[in-house]
Amino acid sequence: MQAFLQNLINGLALGGVYALVALGYTMVYGILQFINFAHSEIFMIGAFAGVLSAYWLGGLVEPGWLSLSLTMLVSMAACALVGILAERLAYRPLRSAPRLNVLITAVGVSLLLQNLAQVLWGSTPRLYPMLVTPVSFHPGPDLVFTNIQLIVIGVSIALLVGLVLLVHRTKLGIAMRAVSFDIEVASLMGIPTNRVIVFTFFLGSALAGCAATLYGISYQKVEPMMGVWIGMKAFVAAVFGGVGSLGGAVLGGFILGLAESFTVYYGSSTFRDAIAFAILILVLLIRPSGLFGSVRKEKV
Amino acid sequence: MGAKKVKQALLSVENLGVSFGGLKAVSNFNLSIEEGSLHGLIGPNGAGKTTVFNLLSGIYSADTGQFRFEGKELRGLRPYQVCGAGIARTFQNIRIFGELSALDNVQVGFHQGCKQSYWATLFRTARFRNEEERICGSAGELLEVVGLGKLGKVRASDLSYGDQRRLEIARALATGPRLLLLDEPAAGMNSSEKVQLMQLISHLRTKAKVAILVIEHDMKLVMGICERITVLDHGEVIAVGTPSEVQHNPKVIEAYLGVE
Amino acid sequence: MKSLSKNAFLVSVVFILLLAALDSLLGAYLNPYFLRVVVNAGIAAILALSLNLVSGCAGQFSLGHAGFMAVGAYVSVALTSIAFPQTWFSSGLGVGAACLIGGLVAGVAGYFVGLPSARLRGDYLAIVTLGFSEIVRVFFLNLEWFGRARGVSGIPKESTFFWVYLWLAVTFVVLWRLMRSSRGRAILALRDNEIAAEAMGVNVAHYKIVSFVTSSFFAGVAGGLFAHYQGFIDPQSFDFSRSVMFVIMVVLGGMGSLSGSVLGAFVLTILPESLRVFEEYRLILFPLILICLMIVRPQGILGSREIWEWGRKK
Numbered sequence: 001m002q003a004f005l006q007n008l009i010n011g012l013a014l015g016g017v018y019a020l021v022a023l024g025y026t027m028v029y030g031i032l033q034f035i036n037f038a039h040s041e042i043f044m045i046g047a048f049a050g051v052l053s054a055y056w057l058g059g060l061v062e063p064g065w066l067s068l069s070l071t072m073l074v075s076m077a078a079c080a081l082v083g084i085l086a087e088r089l090a091y092r093p094l095r096s097a098p099r100l101n102v103l104i105t106a107v108g109v110s111l112l113l114q115n116l117a118q119v120l121w122g123s124t125p126r127l128y129p130m131l132v133t134p135v136s137f138h139p140g141p142d143l144v145f146t147n148i149q150l151i152v153i154g155v156s157i158a159l160l161v162g163l164v165l166l167v168h169r170t171k172l173g174i175a176m177r178a179v180s181f182d183i184e185v186a187s188l189m190g191i192p193t194n195r196v197i198v199f200t201f202f203l204g205s206a207l208a209g210c211a212a213t214l215y216g217i218s219y220q221k222v223e224p225m226m227g228v229w230i231g232m233k234a235f236v237a238a239v240f241g242g243v244g245s246l247g248g249a250v251l252g253g254f255i256l257g258l259a260e261s262f263t264v265y266y267g268s269s270t271f272r273d274a275i276a277f278a279i280l281i282l283v284l285l286i287r288p289s290g291l292f293g294s295v296r297k298e299k300v
Numbered sequence: 301m302g303a304k305k306v307k308q309a310l311l312s313v314e315n316l317g318v319s320f321g322g323l324k325a326v327s328n329f330n331l332s333i334e335e336g337s338l339h340g341l342i343g344p345n346g347a348g349k350t351t352v353f354n355l356l357s358g359i360y361s362a363d364t365g366q367f368r369f370e371g372k373e374l375r376g377l378r379p380y381q382v383c384g385a386g387i388a389r390t391f392q393n394i395r396i397f398g399e400l401s402a403l404d405n406v407q408v409g410f411h412q413g414c415k416q417s418y419w420a421t422l423f424r425t426a427r428f429r430n431e432e433e434r435i436c437g438s439a440g441e442l443l444e445v446v447g448l449g450k451l452g453k454v455r456a457s458d459l460s461y462g463d464q465r466r467l468e469i470a471r472a473l474a475t476g477p478r479l480l481l482l483d484e485p486a487a488g489m490n491s492s493e494k495v496q497l498m499q500l501i502s503h504l505r506t507k508a509k510v511a512i513l514v515i516e517h518d519m520k521l522v523m524g525i526c527e528r529i530t531v532l533d534h535g536e537v538i539a540v541g542t543p544s545e546v547q548h549n550p551k552v553i554e555a556y557l558g559v560e
Numbered sequence: 561m562k563s564l565s566k567n568a569f570l571v572s573v574v575f576i577l578l579l580a581a582l583d584s585l586l587g588a589y590l591n592p593y594f595l596r597v598v599v600n601a602g603i604a605a606i607l608a609l610s611l612n613l614v615s616g617c618a619g620q621f622s623l624g625h626a627g628f629m630a631v632g633a634y635v636s637v638a639l640t641s642i643a644f645p646q647t648w649f650s651s652g653l654g655v656g657a658a659c660l661i662g663g664l665v666a667g668v669a670g671y672f673v674g675l676p677s678a679r680l681r682g683d684y685l686a687i688v689t690l691g692f693s694e695i696v697r698v699f700f701l702n703l704e705w706f707g708r709a710r711g712v713s714g715i716p717k718e719s720t721f722f723w724v725y726l727w728l729a730v731t732f733v734v735l736w737r738l739m740r741s742s743r744g745r746a747i748l749a750l751r752d753n754e755i756a757a758e759a760m761g762v763n764v765a766h767y768k769i770v771s772f773v774t775s776s777f778f779a780g781v782a783g784g785l786f787a788h789y790q791g792f793i794d795p796q797s798f799d800f801s802r803s804v805m806f807v808i809m810v811v812l813g814g815m816g817s818l819s820g821s822v823l824g825a826f827v828l829t830i831l832p833e834s835l836r837v838f839e840e841y842r843l844i845l846f847p848l849i850l851i852c853l854m855i856v857r858p859q860g861i862l863g864s865r866e867i868w869e870w871g872r873k874k
Contacts, residue, residue: 035683093855100621100682101854104811107623107686108850111804115843228800232694235687273698277691284676284684299393300354300755357759383761395756397749399816399864407742408749412761414742421741422734424568428741435742475761 002142007261013149013218015257016156020211021234022241022249023163024204030180030244031200034099037106038086040231041113042079042205046212047128047222048121049078054129068131068151068217076209082113083205084198092194117224125223128216152214159210160250163203167246176200180244233260233276240283242293251291308371310335310511311387311479315365316355316375317535325351326535329365331513333479336505339513340522340543343532344556349515350392352532353481356513357389358382369479384412388477390468392484392515398457402448402467405456406439409474442470446500461488469500473508480504482514486521494518498525523547531555575729583722595721597833602724603786605825606731608809609818610778613735615807616815616864617744618771619751620677623686625779625806627693628666630798632780633787634700634712636662640788641715642705655718659784666780667773669696674772678765693803701795711794712787719789727785728822731778735818738774747771748816801843808850816864823861 021043028036053074090109094102135147167173178186179196187193215230216222237256241248256276263275283290313331317324326348333339341349354360356367358379366375374382388409397405414435420428443449446466451459456467465485472480482501486494498521504510516522522529523543531539531546533555539546546552586595611625636658640649648654673692677685700706707713738744749757750764758764787793809828813820832842853860862870 029683035687037686090851090855097854097858100619101858103621103682103686104807105851105854107804107807108847108854110847111801112844112847112851114801115847119841119843228694232687232691239684274695277695280688280691281676284680284688288679288684300350300359300391359755359759379755379758380761380763383759389759391756391759395753397752397756399752400745400748404745404748408745408757408762409760411742411746411749416742418743421743422737424737431742471760 002140003265005140006143006145007265008258009145009149009153011258011261012254013152013257014261015254016152017211017215017218017230017253018234018237018256019250019253020156020159020207020214021230022238022253023160023246024208025231025235026238026241026243026246026249027176027200027204029238031176031183031197032091032095032102034102035106035235036086036091036201036204037103037231038109038113039083039204039208040227040234041110041117042082042086042227043208043212043215043230043234044117044222044224044227045082045113046075046079046209047216047226048117048126049075049209050131050213050216051126051128051222054131063130063133067129068213071129071131072210072213075213076206079205079209079212080202083201083208087198087201114224114227121224123224125221128220128222130220131213131217148217152218155210155214159207163207163246166203172196172199229273233273236276236280236283238290240279240290242290245290245292248290248292309333310337311356311367311369311513313356313365313367316352316362316367317364318351318355318360318362324535326355326532327364328536329355329532330537331367331530333511333513335478335511336509337511338501338505338525338527339511340526340529341513341515341532342517342519342522342529342546343538347532347555348535349532350483351535353389353483353515356382356481357387380412383475383477386476386478387481388472388475388479389481390465390472390483390485392487394461394464394468396456396459396464396467396471398455400456401453402443402456402459402463403436403439403452405467406442406470406474407435409442409471410435410438413476439470439474442473443467445473445503446470447496462493465489466500473504473510477510479511479513482512482516484515484517486516486518494521497521501525576726579722579725579729582725583720586721597830599719599721599724599789601826601829602721602728603719603782603789604806604809604829605822606724606728606782606785607779607806608813608821608825609728609731609735610775610782611806612810612813612815612818612821613738613778614771614775616810616817616821617739617751618747618768619754620768620771621682621686622689622772622775623800623803623807624673624689624691624693625775626798626800626802627689627696628670628776628779629783629786629802630693630696630700630795631666631669631776632659632662632783633793633798634662634706634783635665635780636784637712637715637787637793638706641712650716650718652718652723655716655784655788656723659719659781659788662784663777663779663781666783667777669780670772670774670776671769673776674769677772678768690800690803693798694800697795697798700798707794709794709796711792711797713792715787715791715793717788717791719785724785724789727781731781732818732822734778735774739818743767751816804850805846808846808853810860811850811853811858812860814860814862814864817860817862817866819867820860820862820865823867 024039050071053071086109090105091102094105132148136144138144167176175191175196178191179193183193233256237252238249241252259275260272264272309332311333313329316329317327329352343349355362358377362375366373369385369387372385374385414431416428416431440452443452446469448463448466486497501512526543529543529546530537531552538551538555539549614620614622639658640655649658680688701708746762747767749762750767754764809824810821813824
């Protein structure tokens with residue numbers, strides 16, 4: 001029972017990060033029907049933003065809520081900026097091009113960001129600043145969890161709730177949903193589609209920035225290649241939940257986190273990365289639309 | 301024994317139906333087409349006509365019913381297998397191979413009947429070269445038949461809309477079908493092009509002995525060339541008969557014009 | 561080309577003799593540095609060509625090409641350097657056989673990657689192929705037998721200019737003959753309009769798989785040639801950026817143009833060596849080139865034409 005609870009907490013903490021990144025993938029896919037390959041690198045940029053802001057601020061602010069919030073804001077801003085730039089410079093010119101072209105471009109942006117990070121900051125892993133003093137709780141002899149994990153779970157759930165409210169209760173949210181349904185009709189209805197698209201990138205990237213901060217305080221290691229696997233797994237989570245479905249991405253993220261946690265405990269850690277891939281293959285073979293997604297049928 | 305052998309219909313469809321997410325797109329669809337005949341499929345927009353074509357060509361898998369072609373059950377087969385059985389089609393929204401030349405488009409139609417093994421392809425045997433010549437020649441002939449003889453080398457997406465439609469017909473014919481499904485072949489054509497199309501269709505029936513099932517909105521064309529017509533509305537057959545029978549059928553009038 | 565086919569045997573013999581002569585000449589008179597660049601360009605060309613088959617001709621966008629290269633490299637190295645070192649496998653012929661076997665194993669991997677690909681659309685296929693490539697890399701990264709992160713060194717350097725360019729010629733001829741045939745047209749058709757192709761009798765799933773298998777076979781052979789030219793390999797050589805590198809080569813040359821892939825490979829291998837600005841900022845410039853290409857000239861240099869068709873409107 002203890003082991004189960006332990007894995008549950010570990011899995012949820014991991015899943016929160018996946019869920020936040022998965023949201024970025026699914027939102028962009030819902031609106032533009034393409035996978036923003038560069039999203040994983042935007043996540044990575046957010047992590048480096050945290051490292052750099054700590055470097056610049058020096059020891060100005062002590063660990064605690066203030067430094068965590070500030071760093072998170074900086075990361076969100078950095079990620080949002082990169083996301084918006086990518087959309088404006090690389091993706092918008094290809095709005096009416098064949099889908100394959102945008103995909104290739106996204107791959108190019110992804111590699112560009114990876115290499116830029118490598119050139120600017122080197123490939124040796126950096127240490128993420130200690131924004132929160134870790135405190136462990138031991139409710140049971142074999143059960144331990146940290147305040148960091150609680151923060152991760154709490155913050156990710158709060159953000160998700162906020163996102164749901166935004167999408168379902170505000171005008172902007174309705175506009176987003178309309179554009180994801182049918183972009184042409186939405187623009188005919190008077191919705192400023194470009195602004196909605198920009199906002200979607202802004203939001204998705206900002207969430208990745210939050211995820212990066214949460215990841216940073218949890219695992220401390222930051223390097224240019226960190227986005228590749230996290231991004232792939234978050235994408236699997238989005239596919240599992242159904243691309244285009246926000247709830248699906250969240251659910252997928254948490255389920256993947258739990259699956260990984262339990263696999264590591266009961267199986268072995270070498271299989272940890274493989275589990276995401278296995279889930280992906282299974283989903284694509286059995287139910288490509290995922291849990292809550294709808295397959296857009298090609299009109300014949 | 302003395303029992304007269306009943307001539308089997310070329311295509312015999314019984315109770316074909318398919319639903320998408322709970323919505324019945326087509327239900328209880330019946331159809332019978334004789335060899336070499338010309339049959340029309342009409343109905344208001346959204347009636348399910350193209351869905352029927354997609355079912356018959358194997359692109360959609362029917363939920364219910366069956367359809368037999370030359371005695372062989374085709375339900376559940378993949379499109380390339382249906383094509384192999386002898387049914388070919390054109391598409392409502394043109395689906396040509398844009399990057400390929402017009403000639404190449406038609407040559408693709410000849411692929412399934414082609415006898416080039418991988419070995420022959422790699423080692424360029426005599427058999428390979430003969431097949432290539434045969435296919436090239438036959439494709440050229442088909443382009444002539446549909447009136448595109450001089451446009452063989454043109455990139456397909458550079459052709460005019462009307463030419464692309466005719467290219468699709470040539471390509472479908474290349475597969476050697478006994479039944480040809482034409483989905484709105486006259487769409488976007490002017491009256492002289494339509495006359496040419498009607499001539500082409502007649503020519504196909506007599507020379508190529510191909511049965512034709514055509515979806516069309518142009519009533520003059522449909523009533524003019526079809527021997528029998530099936531009328532579809534909301535996914536169901538509401539009338540079957542000769543052009544004049546169908547024209548005077550109150551249910552058909554209601555479907556198109558609404559009730560007074 | 562037709563007249564060439566008819567005298568295929570004669571042409572092949574002449575070509576082989578020419579290559580052998582060139583090999584000796586270059587070995588004797590060319591600066592070893594330049595020779596290295598030329599050979600690497602040749603290996604890259606085989607990889608670009610094979611990627612073009614599956615991505616440019618069949619339209620199946622693959623981000624996993626480095627993975628097949630890795631399979632071929634590691635399998636061939638397993639034979640020549642790890643399992644049977646200092647045996648027949650270290651001879652020229654042995655290395656050749658090892659590369660061939662590496663290619664065959666890569667081809668089998670291509671089959672298993674191609675199988676789900678039949679059902680996947682562009683975006684998902686890209687992720688699946690990327691996932692495959694990463695899993696291959698991590699697989700070899702974790703195996704002690706293959707040296708983990710250190711990789712394998714001391715590999716017999718038997719790939720010479722002759723063998724690499726001979727394989728390049730073989731690859732080109734095979735792909736050319738495949739694409740200029742009824743089957744090649746079927747492959748192009750499935751790229752242009754999969755639904756229509758299948759309705760016209762093309763067994764789409766079959767050709768997707770054939771494309772993957774053929775492509776990965778040649779990538780595997782190239783991986784073996786690569787390993788036996790460098791003398792060492794490590795998992796880092798086969799990462800995501802390597803796969804993207806091949807994509808850039810294919811896009812630059814023109815997707816669907818075989819000679820274009822060779823051109824793209826040569827340009828992107830030789831240019832960095834000759835222009836200093838390229839060398840230092842290669843990491844940044846190459847993806848930037850890809851992005852600009854896709855926005856400004858997605859058809860690359862040649863589009864779907866071949867070099868000898870330049871100027872002809874297509």
